[in-house]
Amino acid sequence: MKLFVVNGPNLNMLGVREKNIYGTQTYEQLIGYIREVCARENVEVECFQSNHEGAIVDCIQSAYGKADGIVINPAAYTHTSVAILDALKAVALPAVEVHLSDVSKREAFRQVSYAGLACQKSFIGMGFRGYEEAILYLKTIIEQEA
Numbered sequence: 001m002k003l004f005v006v007n008g009p010n011l012n013m014l015g016v017r018e019k020n021i022y023g024t025q026t027y028e029q030l031i032g033y034i035r036e037v038c039a040r041e042n043v044e045v046e047c048f049q050s051n052h053e054g055a056i057v058d059c060i061q062s063a064y065g066k067a068d069g070i071v072i073n074p075a076a077y078t079h080t081s082v083a084i085l086d087a088l089k090a091v092a093l094p095a096v097e098v099h100l101s102d103v104s105k106r107e108a109f110r111q112v113s114y115a116g117l118a119c120q121k122s123f124i125g126m127g128f129r130g131y132e133e134a135i136l137y138l139k140t141i142i143e144q145e146a
Ligand code: DQA
Pocket: 009, 010, 011, 073, 074, 075, 076, 077, 078, 098, 099, 100, 101, 102, 103, 110
């Protein structure tokens, strides 16, 4: 089983950006955490981060025929990107949305998730653990479908 984990803009600044919201752990630590979870669960993983919408669309498209599922934190593009929504719909792979912070309790403009419309589930406000929950959820549904 292979999963893509896709992270959007400014998540490479974890540990530096708004620590009161996103915590003190770095993006490298997040990737280490995801790799540990996947190794434990016997899941192959490809991690990707970009600050560019088109690069994220390219990455999602490249998952077609290559991955069994997608974990995505589109970051700010969550709330704006029809292109990312359409890419997720195009590849039609099981997808799960993750947000480190509890976007439901933040600004009004964060209450809309375009990407979420193409996701089977969302894990919100759980920090790094949201990625673990997303991986476990995808593993379960992919195994059921097999
Ligand atoms: C985020 C929430 C978004 O609203 C924000 O733009 C981010 C990170 C999160 O993980 O909590 O960059 O996706």
